[in-house]
Amino acid sequence: MNLLQIIGSLVAVLAVIAAVKLLGLGRAQLAGPSEACENAEAMVHGFTATDAIVCGEGNGALVAGDKGDFVVLKRLGSYYAARKLLPPISTAERDDTVLHIESGDRYFGRVNLTFPDAASRTAWQQRLEHSA
Amino acid sequence: MSELPNPVDFAVPAFVALMLVEIWLVRRRKQTRAYSPGDTATSLFLGLGSTVAGVLSAGLVYALATWVHTFALFDIGLDLRSWWWAWILCFVIDDLAYYVFHRSAHRVRWFWASHVIHHSSQHYNLSTALRQTWTGFLSIAFIFRLPLFLIGFPPAMVFFVAGLNLIYQFWIHTEAIDRLPRWFEAVMNTPSHHRVHHATNARYLDRNYAGVFIVWDRMFGTFEPETEAETIRYGLVNNIGSFNVLWAAVHEWVGIVRDVWRAPWRHKLNYVIREPGWSHDGSRDTSDTIRAAWLEKGKQ
Numbered sequence: 001m002n003l004l005q006i007i008g009s010l011v012a013v014l015a016v017i018a019a020v021k022l023l024g025l026g027r028a029q030l031a032g033p034s035e036a037c038e039n040a041e042a043m044v045h046g047f048t049a050t051d052a053i054v055c056g057e058g059n060g061a062l063v064a065g066d067k068g069d070f071v072v073l074k075r076l077g078s079y080y081a082a083r084k085l086l087p088p089i090s091t092a093e094r095d096d097t098v099l100h101i102e103s104g105d106r107y108f109g110r111v112n113l114t115f116p117d118a119a120s121r122t123a124w125q126q127r128l129e130h131s132a
Numbered sequence: 133m134s135e136l137p138n139p140v141d142f143a144v145p146a147f148v149a150l151m152l153v154e155i156w157l158v159r160r161r162k163q164t165r166a167y168s169p170g171d172t173a174t175s176l177f178l179g180l181g182s183t184v185a186g187v188l189s190a191g192l193v194y195a196l197a198t199w200v201h202t203f204a205l206f207d208i209g210l211d212l213r214s215w216w217w218a219w220i221l222c223f224v225i226d227d228l229a230y231y232v233f234h235r236s237a238h239r240v241r242w243f244w245a246s247h248v249i250h251h252s253s254q255h256y257n258l259s260t261a262l263r264q265t266w267t268g269f270l271s272i273a274f275i276f277r278l279p280l281f282l283i284g285f286p287p288a289m290v291f292f293v294a295g296l297n298l299i300y301q302f303w304i305h306t307e308a309i310d311r312l313p314r315w316f317e318a319v320m321n322t323p324s325h326h327r328v329h330h331a332t333n334a335r336y337l338d339r340n341y342a343g344v345f346i347v348w349d350r351m352f353g354t355f356e357p358e359t360e361a362e363t364i365r366y367g368l369v370n371n372i373g374s375f376n377v378l379w380a381a382v383h384e385w386v387g388i389v390r391d392v393w394r395a396p397w398r399h400k401l402n403y404v405i406r407e408p409g410w411s412h413d414g415s416r417d418t419s420d421t422i423r424a425a426w427l428e429k430g431k432q
Contacts, residue, residue: 001141001187009183012148013176016259017169019152023159026168042365043332045417045425074373077168079254081373107383108373 028078029058036061040071043082055113074111089128136288139295151258170375171255177377179262189269197287206284222285223293230343233276244408245384246271252380254367261305266381300344321346324358331364334426337419
């Protein structure tokens with residue numbers, strides 16, 4: 001492989017990425033709490049969901065489990081990645097409806113969830129802070 | 133180095149063209165989840181990096197292959213007219229060697245640390261095929277091909293057929309093709325068989341390791357057919373949750389170092405040679421424990 005081939009490959013890579021972007025591919029939105037629960041159970045082995053709240057127009061969700069445990073979902077491309085939150089769960093409210101949650105995994109990062117309203121944000125934050 | 137060209141170099145324009153066709157097709161079919169810009173960028177930059185890493189280590193691997201070939205049992209030539217049967221035999225045995233490598237890559241964490249990159253996307257499309265390792269040389273995966281040189285297949289022949297094997301595996305990374313004729317599905321690796329391999333559903337874990345011929349999986353008991361009853365989830369049992377290219381390339385190596393560092397002395401080696409997910413206190417899940425739990429749940 002010579003320099004010309006590397007430059008050619010780089011141009012091709014950028015062209016493919018541009019095509020994906022221009023055609024508007026890669027959109028996803030959680031339809032509701034049941035889809036969030038289904039995702040969490042499928043991705044975190046041994047987790048049984050009880051209820052969930054979908055945040056940020058379907059970009060993420062917080063799912064509660066039957067053992068008082070929690071899973072956070074964040075959108076990654078067209079799908080969702082999950083992390084089980086280990087207590088003590090670190091949270092911080094940015095404003096009335098937005099909550100920062102530390103996933104405990106540096107590369108998964110902090111998840112910012114936009115709740116439908118201040119009351120639901122407060123309620124879920126309290127549940128997280130008192131998690132088992 | 134090799135007196136034959138690398139066939140993959142000639143296939144790259146076709147790879148790009150086929151990706152563009154698949155992108156157009158999924159857009160037309162309104163399968164908007166099939167591709168996403170971040171995932172595609174990660175896959176393609178990992179592919180580009182893998183090519184560069186391969187070039188850097190190629191000389192050393194070729195020198196090693198040539199040295200091992202000096203101990204060959206048979207004297208096999210390269211000329212296609214005289215040795216056409218050896219080319220075919222080499223392709224088939226190389227595919228068997230690929231099966232053994234690939235199975236080990238899923239069952240031994242040291243090899244998995246390199247191979248995990250290829251499985252780190254939650255999407256499944258032609259760009260996923262190019263999501264290749266940067267650390268293949270470090271994982272010493274080339275040892276699986278050494279028996280071919282000892283038999284007597286010339287290194288140039290082996291590396292050429294290995295390139296053809298890699299090219300074959302490109303087109304099976306797609307959801308755009310459903311099932312192929314029964315005779316073809318019986319013998320060859322296909323998009324349907326390989327979707328199973330990339331799935332994280334319990335029933336599909338550690339199945340369908342084949343490169344070109346699915347017959348190896350049928351022979352060695354690792355075959356699982358795709359079923360319409362279950363939606364496939366792609367990726368890893370514990371998805372990395374990031375499009376960071378460097379992290380995708382090295383995260384499992386970092387995990388090995390962390391685990392070996394923290395483990396009691398008598399368990400340190402097991403974090404390198406046991407199956408991915410193994411832990412000395414049983415606190416983590418392996419594909420075997422996940423499958424066992426799934427089977428148990430099915431009985432209830």
